[in-house]
Amino acid sequence: MIEIKNVNFRYKGSDEGSLEDLSLTIHDGETVLLCGASGCGKTTVGRLINGLIPHYYKGELTGSATVNGRDIAQTELYDLAGVVGTVFQNPRSQFFAIDTDGEITFGAENIGMPPEDIVSRKNDEAREMHIERLLDRSIFELSGGEKQIIACASVSVLSPDIMVLDEPSSNLDSSAIEKLKTILSDWKSQGKTIIIAEHRLYFLRELADRMLILDNGKIVKELRSDEIRALTFADTERMGIRPLSLADVTYTRENVSKHDEMLTLENYVFTYKDGKHGINIPKLELPTNSIIAIIGHNGAGKSTLARNICGLEKKCKGTLTLGGKTFKAKERLKICYMIMQDVNHQLFTESVRDEVMLSITDKQITDTEKTHRSDEILAQLDLSEYSDKHPMALSGGQKQRTAIASGIASSKPILIFDEPTSGLDLAHMKQVAGEILKLRDMGKTVFIVTHDLEFILSCCDHIVRLEKGQVVENFELNKDTDIRLRQFFTNES
Template identity: 45%
Template sequence: MIEFRNVTFTYGEESVRGLQDVSLHIQRGETVVLCGESGSGKSTLTRLINGLVPHFYEGDLEGDVLLDGRRISDMQLYELAGYVGSVLQNPRTQFYNVESTAELAFGCENLGVPAEQIEQRITRTAGRLALKGLLDRDLFEMSGGEKQLIACGSADTIQPEVVVLDEPSSNLDLPAIRDLAAVVQRWRDDGKTLVIAEHRLFYLLDVADRFVYVKDGRIEREFAPEELRELAPETLAALGLRAPDPWRLRPAADAGSGTGTIRVKAFECVTKGHERLSIPELALPRGEVIAMLGRNGAGKTTFARTLCALERSGRGEVEIDGVVYGARKRRGLAYMVMQDVNHQLFAEDAIDELLLSMDGVDPDADAARADEILRSLDLDGKADRHPMSLSGGEKQRLAIGGAIAAGREILVLDEPTSGLDYRRMIGVAGVLRAMSAKGRTLFVITHDIEFVLRCCGYAVCLAGGRVVHSSRVDEAGVRYLREFFR
């Protein structure tokens, strides 16, 4: 179905090498997972299949990419649109409507499918992918998992032969990942050819035919699912691959600085009569990396915004060492890194983004510290790059760098490992543990259990805006978390 013949591609504007002499055959009805570190070439492979390279991402292309025997470079995008469905990392980047049913119809409308058939396809897709409860909904009011399911549904209504998915699980919680795995299984049962670029591999072990390991624009190795399961931890680490079964990991976080207790008191948030948060009192260890866990909509982000005094409807106090911090004082105490970091990157280059968070009293010292922060986050060499020209993972790390540079006592990070590969996830974990050792308290909103086990020493579980569990991330705590997410 898909064939790469000695393909080399270099992106035009920055002369960045995407692929180097790649040859690959993907059979009709096969499910292939592309794995490897960020920047290895996985996304470039998917873009060559759905035509975004060279029709959207320009550059120098050598060799041939064939789809069912036809050169993709000879096909127009509108031809490919009916043949290849795409599901991207952030579904919002591929939505053209504000209402879910209209979004499901959009691709078919562009292909000129008659209205009656479009309605039939939407009904069929809603039944096949369990989307009936998501029809006629405002896309802006949906959770990340619901948006991703609509993106899958939009691809399904086109009825393509091939579906490419680029890191589709990066912003999803564990139940939503299970829903995504069910969609992938359904497509596999239908005989569709699936190509999935992904860092999180655990949910694909039961549906993939093979895992193709990409490094520096080349295909280096291939694994059958059973081979990947048996790889030793040190081999996975050397390859930069995430754990095939993160629940087997032992808690690895060091104890925090143990400098006292942070007490959250009377945290509440009510919007239009809907109670989004209700925490009468919660005692948490100071100087620790604390995981805030729960399903999408459980209240994690509302808690974080209330803690940082960013939530207008939020109420409550924080007490540290007998000092009570109301909303105004907390704005100088806490700093938040948002899930969508595009909302908080303002400067013309990466180094100025960090300097923006500093006090500016000693410019030379600030510049040296900014360089050190960039190195610690694997961003050395990016100092002069415009923040918006960076990759998603690089933007995420730059925003974390801004939080470090701000020097606040409490840092809140919303999905800091979204889109990060193993090596960079481990790097961020090390930076956060080092900050906690210096007495900082870090709240990490995450769905990434592997990151929790490698970084966090304490966990709080939320459901319906209320705390249902809080404990250390030790053996007993991990057993509880496993049951909680099950």
């Protein structure tokens, strides 16, 4: 059993994600869903349970937290490792190995398990999770969703009684989410206690025993399983959380995209070192001044295509033709701006405002004008109060919005967003959709790699679907074609 009594916590140097007089009991075998806006304290509750607070994340802590009778504050992290398993929002932050086999077995090796047991458990996990194809692969060549599944396997190998997952679906396609749902169901049937902080909720509707909605570090609403399943689309909208059924997500806006010309990609051929994964796109024509969603299963080549569009992969000899001019890889770096899937790789400065100002490269704009423009963008994305904070002190969703703000500040004609709604709550997802629509209205061409059906229906004009590195669908999104999109998200195999 997990018992949290009258806990107050503030991170050192930040009030974000604080907990306010939080009391919570989680019984053995319960599946508890933590919801709420970015920065409401969901992740902090998980860190309290797995011991990262107070042993890793420092701050002011009062009250008590016990797991299976152990006082968290008095128990070393290594003593908790076999009791509480954690899957982070960004799986890269928990990886120790460079290959998938080594990562899955690392925890078992670390506690001195016999080699034959380690191999047996690795093979069992791979079979149960249907990830045999991911064995003997480089971690660096996996998609974000594939990394997340490997993280789940590496935690499951130790068979802890308690599982803590922080936004586990953030980088997963619908097929991978169904696999995750199966994994969670198996853990639940084994009697494990599961705590999940999530924004995407539809796959948890039948699994959650309780839903706790947090706001400013407090539990403001608690629902039982029957109440969760009875929630309507109007209910979730009113509560500010994502819908509990994809059937509730509909295309309602008029398509107002106007393009006078096409953007052409030719000879986009790129293969990773394993010789099996990459992209092969002889020619692809797309409308300019549009918002183009790039969809497909995890590992289909979506992020690889995005990197090649903006010229980050030098080995790709493909060209991009825009406005009658053809751009090779090096030249594309000057006309494209990419917001990466893991935004930690592109946050460099000492403050959120400086991060946005860094993207304003027009030499004719004065520093005062840059500051004013940056502050305008930060206000649009609800980031004004964090303008002087260090980007690394923000929550995952706030970091994502900071990177998006930098992209908006860019004067480049082509913007590429890789999973821009990862870690975003309902309100901020809608907000980002609105800002991206403004970019289109400014004449930008926007590419979005995403698994988020709700986000696509909120702002995208065109769909490109990849499978095994090749384009299998390329169509305009409107009220007549959205059924093709919906079928992909609900019937993936």
